[in-house]
Amino acid sequence: MSSDSKNCYLTTHADHNEDCAYSSGLKLSKDVFDATMVQGTEFSYECLNVVKGYRNFYSVDCESSQDIYFSKNLVGCNDCIGCVNLRHKSYYIFNEPYSKEEYTKKFTEYHFGSRKNVEVFRKKAEDFWSHYPSKYYHGSHNVNVSGDYIYESKNALYSYEMLGVEDCKYCQFLSTKPSRDCYDYTEWGQGAELIYEAVVVGDSVNNVRFAYTVYSSHNIEYSAHSHGSHDLFGCIGFKQGEYCILNKQYSKEEYRSLHDKIIKQMSALPYTDKNGRVYEYGEFFPLDLIPFGYNETAEEFFPMGKEKALLQGYHWKEKDQQEYRQSSYKVPDDINDVQDDILEALLACEKCGRNYRLIQMELNFYRKAGIPIPSKCYDCRHYERVRYRSPLFASGKLCSKCGKNIMSNIPEHITTILYCEECYQKEII
Ligand SMILES: [Zn+2]
Ligand SMILES: [Zn+2]
Structure with a gap:
């Protein structure tokens, strides 16, 4: 899901962005590429868990910092390379202070326009970071929380990537505040209350259960792709609907009586899938209805591999050989050697062989930032970046x-x- 954004390409779980691409968990940002869990940031690349950054490159867990490269857990810093755990520092390289002139000279020498140089620095920085302590979880301004990436929240338990959440448990990706009184709920927030077993639900929603992609609605059950509605049961694709069951309109009284009857029947005669899973009232939609492959969605957080996934009744998306064509185009190491003809070229990922292309906005960004063109596809870049993201479980x-x-x-x-x-x-x- 991506909303309220302008000129963005391949961004998911991303809202209120402009001129951004290849990112997930991106909010309120501009000119950001290859980012995960980034908020209020501008002109940045290859960032993970960054807030209010400007010109942040190849960095993780940073806040209110600018012109930083290969850094981790910096707050209020500027002009730092390869640093970790610093507060309000300027002109530091691997946690050592430099004069502005020395720093500028070093920065020019390092030449981050070369992919080889970037790779060397990345490895060096990651090794350097590993010798410094981390707090046991990412988060601040919380009372009684457990999980990771939790901010400004109270009583948010066993949860992940939360902002402005109160009295919630087993929730993930509620990064647009506020949300309260929710259980088993994945993605969004923004005025969400009493949500249970729901995915991508938000923007003034109340009492929504067993539903997905529903916004600005209340009293919704077993419904999808609906907004501005209330009292829907088993509906899909509704705008401003009320008292509807299976997309059919009823009077308020008919709705209530039929609703109660269906719930009783769902428990008396539950649906059983081919694996013997029983779905009574109170369960989310059956696995049979998932339109995506397990490896396109859940595998990232709950890895189990193809064999197990198929056994459990999930789909698995096979490789499309059309996406793995040979490419003769050699991506230059140095951004200064890149010609405009790269925009016409079909590139092949140096890691998995999958094809990818460059778009004009992206090429302009790399040139302006003075950083190299990636030699890997979007997916490989994503998985390399999220190595520095905590898993869901403690x-x-x-x-x-x-x-x-x-x-x-x-x-x-x-x-x-x-x-x-x-x-x-x-x-x-
Ligand atoms: Zn201690
Ligand atoms: Zn790849």
């Missing part, structure tokens, strides 16, 4: 400083040095 760990028990989603490949809130506040802030 496990029990110990604070590396005081030994206190903590629950953390952050995996060991990101860092083995995790601090509890108190130790982190003492040492980092």
Whole structure:
């Protein structure tokens, strides 16, 4: 889902953006490419979990910083390369201070217009970051929360990527505030209340259950692709509908009576799928109705592989050989060597072989930013970026400083040095 945006290309779970591409979880941003979980940011590339950034490149977990490269967990910094855990610093390289003149000289020497140089710095920076502690979860301004990437929330438990949420559990991607009193709900928010078992529901929604892509509506059950409606049951594609069942209009009284009758029947005669799963009233739609392959959606967060997914009744999208044609075009290492004819070329990902193309807006951006053209396809770039994103689930760990028990989603490949809130506040802030 993507809404209220202008001139954006291949952006998902993204709203209120302009001139952005190849991103997910992107909000209120402009001129941002290859980003995941980024808010209020401009002119940035290859960022993960960045807020209010300007000219942030190849960086993660940064806030209110500008002109930063290969950096992690910076707040209020500018002109930093390869830094980690800094606050309000300028002209730092690998956490060491430089004069403005020295910094500028070094920056020119490093020449980040070359893909080889970028790859060398990326590896060097990731190794450098791994020697510094991380807080046990990403988030701030919270009371009683568990999960990861949680901000300005209260009583948000076992949840992930939350902003301005209250009294919610088992929710993900509610990154447009506010949301309250929700369970088992994935994506959106923006004035969501009493939502249960729903996907992509938001913008003034109340009492929505077992539904997807519903907005500005209330009292909705088992419905999809509807807005500006209330009291719908089993409906699809409605604008300003009321008291409808299976897209048929009833009087308020008829609706109530039929609604109660159907609910009773759904429990008395439930649908059973070919794997023997029973769907009574109270369950989300059956798996048979999923229009996407498991590997196009859930595999990213709940990996199980093709064999298991098929056994469990999910679809699996096979490779389309048309998307893997040979390419003779060699993407130049240096942005300065790239000619306009690249826009006509069919490129092949150096990792998986899948074809991709460049669009004009993207080429203009790389040239203006002085960064290299990617040699990998959108998907490979995405998966490389999200290596630095926590998975959905937490496990029990110990604070590396005081030994206190903590629950953390952050995996060991990101860092083995995790601090509890108190130790982190003492040492980092
Ligand atoms: Zn690829
Ligand atoms: Zn501690």
